[in-house]
Amino acid sequence: MISIENKQVREKVRDFIGGAFSGVACTLAGHPFDTLKVRLQTEGTTGRFKGMTHCLTTTIKEEGILALYKGATPPMVGMSIINSCMFGTLAIVKKKIHPDTTTPITLPEIMVSGAITGWAVSFVATPIETVKSKLQVQYSGTKLYSGPIDCIQKVVRQEGIQGLYRALIPTGFQRNSLWAYFGGYELANRYLKREDGTMTVGRSFLAGGVAGTGFWCTNFPFDVIRSRIMTMPNDKVTGKPIYSGMIDCAKKIYAVDGWRGFWKGFTPCLLRTFPANGATFVAYEFVMKMIPAA
Template structure:
């Protein structure tokens, strides 16, 4: 039994389930602090295809700093700061809970959850968090593509939500849900590779657990997830930023066709460099924070 702040006691399993969500909140803070400038550059490159606005990631950084200063790289920071706390709490909290449930009911004969269980729980957590992520990413994307005078349509994340709601209601806020679900289906590669890399480090190195979490988190996110998921992220961002798109599966397919016709295969990798560079430090910090809090909270391992 674990004593809660109220003086009442929680059983170990309930406490562990709750701590998964708490640890996810710390992960969200770490991820957004490290990764947001990279994400801004990525989104601007993805949504400016065919406009000639930027020659590449370095040109995007230079022009953003010249025109808007360092603040330009942190436009849209508030929704993901709040959003990443909520999303990582939901993502990693549900991941931890799905792992516990699978271990208890599907893989009870295993001492440790096998690779298949890690993959299944990872994909399920990705689909779960999509219902929180869709409106948060909508607000973030719309703010990130405001380039200054003449393009400033929204004053902040609340203004985005308010105007989208007034125009299209709930459907408008969730216009990117299909794209978000497709994008996060690639979690099969992230959590599968995270488990494989973690086990390799444990079996072949003398690194501490926090160091292993850091390196496994960064490598799995960069090479396991973003290299496979990036094309669907490009489509997702365009769907979110296109006011004429309703976010349906048909709209997702139309966007895929439009990107291919205008840019070819390379169009699906526009903005890849800043995204790839961001993914390692942001996710390494995030998963190290998550595992550290979970491990030191005394929560039952999954």
């Protein structure tokens, strides 16, 4: 007989493993679109790219098709860690919010659990995604970092450990939209489940795409702000970072680009959403089936 305590530990480990595999799947399916998104976000409307197609063709022409996978190593490892923490933390938070195992958890409870999980995961996601973003915006002839380890070393040497956490607050607001992510997945699940209560791979993929769409539609301006802060250079005159914080960054984006600036890169983001998040939940559900519940 397995004790209740051992069952709980097994379930937590199961969620963390499922999350790790989902992170790998998410990166493989969505990283090229993410590179285009970050490049468009950081360049703004007055930058070097006229739009998504121009960004794609210019990147491939000047740097080769593998440039679309620049910075893929940090998210390959990082998304495994982030998603592992995300799914594992979500399971813990849901049990705290809804401890009664005899009744199903409600949709509002899942959404609150997602929001809390988002802020918690931000402490893990911020440094990983800072490194990823810095590598993604290395253009031809402007290579500052030879790889993720070199990037981390240089950032810490120049700015201290806080250099990896400058975008923590906007990342927290961005990740807060996990309420829409897990809420959207649960809602889609309820409509897409077959009569016997099971989900096919195709239906899980579709539900994941719905979840991702809800996530990005509710947080994209914060994602633009955090991308700017993560990749910001120092002012050439003062030598200080060009943004003093989230509010200052938002004001400067609006002053130059207006409201359009907060939605720069949204098209490749939406194109990335279905394959990346569909793959995320397919991988997660696959692991859940491969590792039976205690």
